[in-house]
Amino acid sequence: MEENKETYWSENLRLIFICLTIWFVVSFGLGLLLVEPLNEFRLGGYKLGFWFAQQGSIYAFLGLIFWYGAKMNKLDKKYHSED
Amino acid sequence: MEELKLYTYIAVFGTFALYFAIAWWARADSTSDFYVAGGGITPLQNGMAIGADWMSAASFISMAGMISFMGYGGSVFLMGWTGGYVLLALLLAPYMRKHGKFTVPEFIFDRYYSKTARVVAVACLIIASLTYIIGQMKGVGVAFSRFLEIDYDNGLYIGMFVVWVYAVLGGMKGITYTQIAQYVVMIFAYTIPAVFISLQLTGNPIPQLGLGSTLADGSGMYLLDKLDLVVTDLGFKEYTTANLGSTVNMFAYTLSLMIGTAGLPHVIMRFFTVPSVQAARASAGYALVCIALLYTVAPAVGAMARLNLMNTIEPVAGQNLVYDERPQWFKDWEKTGLLKYEDKNGDGKIQYTANNTDKIIIDEKTGKEILINEMVKVDRDIMVLANPAIANLPNWVIALVAAGGLAAALSTAAGLLLAISSSISHDLMKGILTPDMSEKNELLSSRVVMTIAIIVSGYLGLNPPGFAAGTVALAFGLAASSIFPALMMGIFCKKMSGPAAVAGMCSGIGITMLYVFQHKGIMFIPGTSFLGGMEPNWFFGISPNAFGVIGAIVNFSVAFVVLQVTGPAPKHIQEMVENMRIPSGAGAAHDH
Numbered sequence: 001m002e003e004n005k006e007t008y009w010s011e012n013l014r015l016i017f018i019c020l021t022i023w024f025v026v027s028f029g030l031g032l033l034l035v036e037p038l039n040e041f042r043l044g045g046y047k048l049g050f051w052f053a054q055q056g057s058i059y060a061f062l063g064l065i066f067w068y069g070a071k072m073n074k075l076d077k078k079y080h081s082e083d
Numbered sequence: 084m085e086e087l088k089l090y091t092y093i094a095v096f097g098t099f100a101l102y103f104a105i106a107w108w109a110r111a112d113s114t115s116d117f118y119v120a121g122g123g124i125t126p127l128q129n130g131m132a133i134g135a136d137w138m139s140a141a142s143f144i145s146m147a148g149m150i151s152f153m154g155y156g157g158s159v160f161l162m163g164w165t166g167g168y169v170l171l172a173l174l175l176a177p178y179m180r181k182h183g184k185f186t187v188p189e190f191i192f193d194r195y196y197s198k199t200a201r202v203v204a205v206a207c208l209i210i211a212s213l214t215y216i217i218g219q220m221k222g223v224g225v226a227f228s229r230f231l232e233i234d235y236d237n238g239l240y241i242g243m244f245v246v247w248v249y250a251v252l253g254g255m256k257g258i259t260y261t262q263i264a265q266y267v268v269m270i271f272a273y274t275i276p277a278v279f280i281s282l283q284l285t286g287n288p289i290p291q292l293g294l295g296s297t298l299a300d301g302s303g304m305y306l307l308d309k310l311d312l313v314v315t316d317l318g319f320k321e322y323t324t325a326n327l328g329s330t331v332n333m334f335a336y337t338l339s340l341m342i343g344t345a346g347l348p349h350v351i352m353r354f355f356t357v358p359s360v361q362a363a364r365a366s367a368g369y370a371l372v373c374i375a376l377l378y379t380v381a382p383a384v385g386a387m388a389r390l391n392l393m394n395t396i397e398p399v400a401g402q403n404l405v406y407d408e409r410p411q412w413f414k415d416w417e418k419t420g421l422l423k424y425e426d427k428n429g430d431g432k433i434q435y436t437a438n439n440t441d442k443i444i445i446d447e448k449t450g451k452e453i454l455i456n457e458m459v460k461v462d463r464d465i466m467v468l469a470n471p472a473i474a475n476l477p478n479w480v481i482a483l484v485a486a487g488g489l490a491a492a493l494s495t496a497a498g499l500l501l502a503i504s505s506s507i508s509h510d511l512m513k514g515i516l517t518p519d520m521s522e523k524n525e526l527l528s529s530r531v532v533m534t535i536a537i538i539v540s541g542y543l544g545l546n547p548p549g550f551a552a553g554t555v556a557l558a559f560g561l562a563a564s565s566i567f568p569a570l571m572m573g574i575f576c577k578k579m580s581g582p583a584a585v586a587g588m589c590s591g592i593g594i595t596m597l598y599v600f601q602h603k604g605i606m607f608i609p610g611t612s613f614l615g616g617m618e619p620n621w622f623f624g625i626s627p628n629a630f631g632v633i634g635a636i637v638n639f640s641v642a643f644v645v646l647q648v649t650g651p652a653p654k655h656i657q658e659m660v661e662n663m664r665i666p667s668g669a670g671a672a673h674d675h
Contacts, residue, residue, distance in 0.1 A: 009664050016173050023169045027162045032334055035155075039324065044295035045305030050323045053158035054150075054382040055291060058165045058375050065172045065368040072177075073361055076666055 008079045012072065019068050026052065026060040090482035091230060098268050098486045102249070105261045126362045128263055130369025133353045135262035137164075137374055138269055139215075139495030140222020140464075142381075144488045145551035148466030150385030151392075154320065156327030157385060159336040159629075160552060163559075165371060165378050166337070167344020170567075172367030175345055176354040178574045178663045180363035185355060186502075187348045187566060188510040194573040196656055197581035198515055203588050205506045207565035208348045210592065211558050212499045213540055215347070218554035219499070220246075220544030222492040225464045225551075228419040230485050235420055236545060242492070243541040250497040250537070251530050259356070262498075265490045270376055272487020276471040276480050277380045280387045283474060290383035310386055313393045316400070318437035318446060318453040322386065329624045336556070339631035343559025346567030349495075349502040360666035388470045395473060396435045396458075403432040412472035416465055423460035433457055463550045503536050504529035548603040549628075556628040557599055564634025565592035572642060577660040578651035579642065586645040591638025595630055602627040 030038060035049030043051050142164065150157030184190045187208060192201035220239060223246065228238025274290070281293030285306055297305050310322045320326075327333045344350065353370075354363045396404050406424060416422035424433060427441070435458045438444050444453045468488055471481045508529035513520045520528075547554050565588045572579040572587070625633065651657070 005661065005665060012664075019169065019173055023166065027166050027337065028334060031158060031162055032330065032337065036324075044292075045297065045307050046295040047307070047323050050155055050158075050307075051295070053155060054161050055379055057162050058379055061165050061169050062368070062371055062375055064169055065364075065371055068173055069361075069364040069368055072364060076361065080667070 004079055008075065011075055015068060015071055015075075019064050022060065022064060027057040031057050087478040087481060090478050091485050094479075094482040094486040095230065095489060098264075098490060101264055102261045102490070105264055106249075108260075126357060126365040126369050128259070129353060129357055129362075129366045130371075130373050131266040132259045132262040133350060133366070133370035134373030134377075135266040135269065135490075135494045136349060136353065136498040137370070137495070138266075138377055138491050139551075139555065140219045140226075140488070140492035141495075141552040141555035142374075142377060143269060143273060143491035144222045144225060144467050145218075145464045145555075147381045147384040147388065147470075148463040149550060149552045150382055151389040151466050152461075152463055153327060154314075154322035154325035154386075156325050156333065157382075159327060159333055159340065160556075161378055161382065163337045163340025164344060165375060167341040168367055168371040168374070170341060170345040171350070171354075172364055172371075175351065175570055175574070176363045176367050177360045177666065179351060179570070180354050180357060181360050181666060182663050183355070185352075186505050186510055187351055187570070188506055189514070191569060191573070191584075192510075192514065194656070194660070195569075195579075195581035195584045196653070197585065200569075200581050200585050200588075201510055201514060203585050204566065204569070205510050207561070207588060207592050208506050209503055210596070211346075211561040211565070212348065212503045213536065213543075214561060215555055215558035216496055216499050216503075216536065216540040217543045217547055218551045218558065219492050219496040220540050221464065221547040221551040221554060222488070223496065224544060225419070225421065225462070226468065226485065226488045226492060228421070229415065229465070229468055230489070232415065232418050234418075238419070239541060239544055243537055246493060246496045246500075247534060247537050249493055250500045250533050262494050265494045266373060268490050269487045270373070272483045272490075273377050273384075274380055276474070276476055276484055277384050277387075279476050279480060280391070280470070280474045281383060284387055284390070290380045290387075294383040294386055306390065307386065310390050310393075313390065316446075316451070317393075317435065318444065320437075322389070328626060331623055332625050332629055335625050335632050336629035339560045339563050339629050339635075340556060342567045342635055343561075343563035343631055346562035346565070346570065347559070348506070348562075348566065349498040351570075352502060352505075384467065384470060388466050388473065391470070391473045392466075393435070396433050403434055406431050406433055409433070410472075412469055415472075416469055419465075421460065421462035421465050423458075425457055425459045427455050427457050435461075463552075500533045500536055504532040507532045553628055557603070560595055560599065560628060560631025560634065561592060563631030564595040564638055568635050568638040568642065572639070574660065574663060577657045578646065580646055580649060580652040582649050583642045583646040587638040587642030590641040591634040594637050595634030598622065598630045598633075599627045 031049065031053035035053060038049035038052065039047040041048040046055070146157075146160050149160060179190055182190060182193065184193065188201045188204040191204040192198065220242065223242030224235050224239030226238070227233075227242045228235045231238065231241065277290040278288050281290040282288050284298060285293040285296040286299040287293040287296045294306060297303055298309055302309070307323055315321050327336065354366060357363050357366050395410065398404070406426065413422065417424070428434075434454045434456065436453050436456045438453045439456050441455060443455065445451070446453050468484060471484050508525050512528055513525055548557065568591060569584050569588050572584065622630070622633070
């Protein structure tokens with residue numbers, strides 16, 4: 001059981017790391033640091049960098065939270081850790 | 084005109100009657116109901132309630148107006164106030180739910196086994212929440228001044244009274260069901276005018292798509308390109324690329340808002356009310372769905388409002404609106420003192436340009452002269468409320484927006500007042516000073532605290548330190564620099580000790596307050612900047628609104644240094660943290 005606890009936690013940390021990397025890339029990366037080169041491209045009337053800053057990042061955040069939730073529910077079942 | 088007034092009264096009083104009725108029906112009978120609504124709320128309900136809590140005067144009334152004038156720079160609000168939910172869902176909510184306590188300071192007390200830590204947490208929470216409420220008061224003042232056609236100060240006094248009646252009457256249980264109703268009113272009030280305006284301008288009813296579409300005027304030009312053209316012609320920065328100071332400042336601003344989101348007590352408290360750890364994760368997701376509905380529409384509202392405003396004042400290039408022929412909404416907002424015109428060149432026409440000096444400037448690119456600006460005051464916080472009238476939408480839509488704006492300011496103010504009152508009466512008085520206080524006295528004292536908090540924040544709201552969204556951003560910075568690091572280290576670093584966390588919180592919020600108050604005055608009272616003539620934004624060009632992340636870094640660093648010196652937390656605390664990380668066995672929230 002002790003070992004289970006630790007692998008459960010390290011798998012969780014791995015998931016969190018993946019999610020936060022994506023979180024950083026879509027907002028700070030594409031919406032902010034890379035906004036100028038991305039603005040050379042277009043999504044309809046949107047400049048692409050502008051779109052990530054004002055629309056795209058929010059959709060990505062939504063996807064991330066639900067994906068993490070689903071993954072964690074599976075993990076909870078695997079380790080019989082749900083309520 | 085009379086029709087508009089009638090509709091506004093019906094919308095405002097109708098929705099308020101509904102909220103009061105629900106609050107009365109679900110009124111709190113016990114302390115635990117008063118704080119966390121008995122734990123029996125589904126994730127979707129909770130998501131909507133968080134949405135209502137969240138969508139304050141800052142999001143509803145102020146944000147799109149800020150974006151309207153900041154353009155791309157306004158993205159800090161959009162990313163900052165949504166990205167924080169990712170942090171909440173991944174880093175805090177599930178573990179805090181597992182631990183199962185009523186308030187944030189209570190959690191801090193358990194985790195850091197120290198009354199000092201609890202008192203420090205209460206202090207941080209009060210400073211952040213009070214600042215937040217000042218922002219709400221600004222919104223309430225704007226909404227009531229317009230609605231009752233009086234000046235801003237009187238609008239604020241009336242708003243204070245309404246907030247008082249509303250917040251003191253019910254506790255969280257009343258508030259949870261009321262807030263679901265408020266969420267529904269708000270989201271309709273926000274999206275319906277946006278749909279109408281998007282249809283008018285682009286022929287596309289979905290604002291998120293309309294913003295990226297071509298204009299319906301037959302020119303075939305993209306809306307955003309047109310807006311860029313219109314504003315740059317008048318000397319303003321290009322809408323889609325206008326930066327907010329510098330990239331460093333925008334980065335810090337966004338990150339401050341994100342971690343502030345995850346450190347604000349009135350949002351975290353919501354996650355104590357769900358039945359399980361899985362539900363806590365889901366709640367954060369549903370909350371973001373409810374919030375994203377507004378946040379993805381807001382950029383469209385901002386851009387379209389700016390374009391409509393520009394087109395109203397200068398329908399054809401060079402043919403400015405004659406002041407005597409100004410539309411009714413213009414006259415209405417002049418009454419509040421939040422919109423002012425001054426005929427500087429005496430031609431009786433309205434010029435709106437970026438040239439705020441009295442000199443005529445020649446634009447280097449176009450060779451045209453930029454006339455002197457005569458719109459001497461355009462308060463950003465009026466844009467959302469004025470937007471439907473600027474676009475000539477039907478009166479019932481304008482009335483609906485007024486009702487939504489009031490609901491937004493009121494619901495958040497109530498949630499924050501609850502967080503303040505619970506931390507004082509529950510954490511400070513019952514937890515530390517007078518442990519044998521009866522439930523009845525606890526309820527009474529929490530109501531007294533709310534009353535005092537309303538008076539203080541109302542007074543400070545007479546001279547707010549910025550537009551509503553800017554003021555609220557300061558509150559996020561304060562939460563970011565104090566509460567968030569303490570909670571995160573509490574969960575992810577099981578060795579983190581009480582003294583280290585206390586040192587971290589104190590130095591984090593301390594340095595943030597120094598920076599903020601130096602710029603904005605002590606507790607935002609004008610003229611109390613204590614260090615005198617320092618350059619604004621002297622620290623790497625970071626504005627006070629964006630400084631929270633620096634405070635958070637200081638907080639983390641100090642905590643880890645002190646941890647090295649004073650040694651790790653005791654064994655039983657480390658075991659408690661390990662237990663917190665496993666979802667199984669999460670009971671209902673319980674008291675000590």
